[in-house]
Amino acid sequence: MTSAEEKTAIEIDTPDDSFVQMIKKTGGPNVQNCYQCGTCSGSCPAGSRTNYLVRLIIRKALLGLKEQCISSPELWYCTTCYTCTDRCPQDVKPTDVIKAIRNVAVAEGYMLVPHQKTALKVLEAGHAVPLEKEMWENLREKVGLERVPPNASRYPEAIEEIKKIAKKTGFDKLVAEKETQEE
Amino acid sequence: MAPKSFYHFLGCIIPHRYPSIESAVKLVFKDLGLGLLDMEGATCCPAPGVFGSFDRVTWATIAARNLTIAEAGGHPITTGCNGCFASLWDANHELKHDDELRDAVNENLAVIDREFKGTIEVWHYVDALYQLAGLDKIREKVTRPFDGVRMALHPGCHWMRPKLIKQKDDSERPRIFRELCETSGATYVPYKDELICCGAGGAVRTADVKIALEFTKQKFDSLLEAGGADVIVTPCPFCELQLDLGQVEIQKHFDEEYTFDVMHVVELLALAFGHEPDEFGLATHLQYMQRKSTPAWEKLGIKVEES
Ligand code: SF4
Ligand code: SF4
Numbered sequence: 001m002t003s004a005e006e007k008t009a010i011e012i013d014t015p016d017d018s019f020v021q022m023i024k025k026t027g028g029p030n031v032q033n034c035y036q037c038g039t040c041s042g043s044c045p046a047g048s049r050t051n052y053l054v055r056l057i058i059r060k061a062l063l064g065l066k067e068q069c070i071s072s073p074e075l076w077y078c079t080t081c082y083t084c085t086d087r088c089p090q091d092v093k094p095t096d097v098i099k100a101i102r103n104v105a106v107a108e109g110y111m112l113v114p115h116q117k118t119a120l121k122v123l124e125a126g127h128a129v130p131l132e133k134e135m136w137e138n139l140r141e142k143v144g145l146e147r148v149p150p151n152a153s154r155y156p157e158a159i160e161e162i163k164k165i166a167k168k169t170g171f172d173k174l175v176a177e178k179e180t181q182e183e
Numbered sequence: 184m185a186p187k188s189f190y191h192f193l194g195c196i197i198p199h200r201y202p203s204i205e206s207a208v209k210l211v212f213k214d215l216g217l218g219l220l221d222m223e224g225a226t227c228c229p230a231p232g233v234f235g236s237f238d239r240v241t242w243a244t245i246a247a248r249n250l251t252i253a254e255a256g257g258h259p260i261t262t263g264c265n266g267c268f269a270s271l272w273d274a275n276h277e278l279k280h281d282d283e284l285r286d287a288v289n290e291n292l293a294v295i296d297r298e299f300k301g302t303i304e305v306w307h308y309v310d311a312l313y314q315l316a317g318l319d320k321i322r323e324k325v326t327r328p329f330d331g332v333r334m335a336l337h338p339g340c341h342w343m344r345p346k347l348i349k350q351k352d353d354s355e356r357p358r359i360f361r362e363l364c365e366t367s368g369a370t371y372v373p374y375k376d377e378l379i380c381c382g383a384g385g386a387v388r389t390a391d392v393k394i395a396l397e398f399t400k401q402k403f404d405s406l407l408e409a410g411g412a413d414v415i416v417t418p419c420p421f422c423e424l425q426l427d428l429g430q431v432e433i434q435k436h437f438d439e440e441y442t443f444d445v446m447h448v449v450e451l452l453a454l455a456f457g458h459e460p461d462e463f464g465l466a467t468h469l470q471y472m473q474r475k476s477t478p479a480w481e482k483l484g485i486k487v488e489e490s
Contacts, residue, residue, distance in 0.1 A: 080385035082344035143464030
């Protein structure tokens with residue numbers, strides 16, 4: 001037994017109830033049945049090589065420790081492979097919880113610069129990986145295809161529609177604000 | 184009624200980086216009597232791990248916009264990308280079952296005079312080939328069987344997971360993709376890490392390419408432990424990019440050299456159906472372009488004229 005003197009109080013954030021409610025909504029009806037067995041982390045290819053622990057994030061999320069959840073850089077190591085979701089014995093949906101926490105993180109300004117750039121590409125070109133350079137058009141020609149595919153690369157009006165959607169949802173600001181912050 | 188024609192959803196990676204897949208699927212679907220229609224003005228699906236992680240409603244709205252293009256024409260969609268499939272199939276499913284999301288999305292779509300109606304289905308190439316064409320018909324078309332070729336599989340994640348929602352296959356012991364690939368006559372080589380993610384998804388490749396490549400390396404090492412393979416087959420261009428171009432990147436970041444030929448399942452079938460690699464540009468895979476190398480024709484049992 002450890003003596004009481006050696007122990008220090010654990011500091012925790014003020015639990016955020018709306019965050020807990022959001023987790024309950026996204027984590028499947030059983031999210032509160034998570035008994036911390038660790039099957040998710042044990043199955044997780046991201047957890048086996050980084051500090052990312054999905055089990056811990058689920059626990060912290062249910063405790064309402066929002067700030068710890070959204071500010072953790074490890075949050076972005078999940079590849080959304082859904083192995084944890086398929087294996088959880090309690091039918092929790094850890095992947096959906098992670099994605100929902102990422103949504104909150106982004107809304108509160110925690111967006112990585114490379115991610116922001118990818119998002120901007122979709123708003124500018126209609127594609128996360130745009131046709132962009134002539135070399136890619138040449139590659140298409142080489143395999144016997146028309147140089148420009150019949151997607152947003154050929155139809156600028158499609159890009160206009162994406163911009164209008166982003167304006168309506170406020171996504172354009174979310175991405176642009178970050179840009180000015182970085183400068 | 185079984186569809187005969189699909190709207191062909193290209194996404195980003197197939198038409199812009201691995202166009203040989205686009206060429207190959209046209210050959211294979213034509214051989215099997217399945218139609219592919221251009222989906223004019225389709226955009227990024229948008230990337231489920233990236234956009235889905237940023238803002239679910241924006242993700243669902245852009246995906247729904249793509250779905251409305253197909254709804255207007257009245258044909259189902261087919262896509263050869265697990266990521267695009269994850270966006271379009273999942274969004275279609277969620278919008279059909281979640282009224283709150285559907286209302287939010289339709290309010291957004293109203294600004295571009297569109298509405299999600301929920302009238303079409305989304306198919307992966309794998310579904311179209313397996314369910315619609317059927318394995319027997321595919322076998323009949325095989326004129327160049329890959330006899331004696333060792334074939335490893337990388338099924339990837341989002342076609343079959345989450346399994347309770349997708350209800351496609353047992354994600355712990357999948358058999359559909361394997362049966363489809365085995366029609367080529369190649370010999371299936373199991374390896375321990377066949378079912379782990381390639382590492383590219385969930386915006387990880389964008390955030391930290393080295394971590395993403397560690398996943399890929401783990402797969403390669405596991406495959407080598409199982410005796411190696413002559414070809415790795417996948418149903419996804421993003422996995423293909425990660426496994427193919429990833430070898431060049433691994434060499435750069437970890438100074439380790441792997442030389443696996445990687446193919447999309449429709450490229451494998453195009454070859455098995457007797458098409459020449461040049462007909463769809465197999466040699467344009469980014470691994471070969473960057474290394475100035477060629478596929479290991481001899482191991483694949485394919486005779487080509489050296490140019
Ligand atoms: S596998 Fe399920 S029950 Fe076990 S720790 Fe993870 S989320 Fe909780
Ligand atoms: S979905 Fe994410 S948390 Fe779950 S096993 Fe895959 S990488 Fe890990």
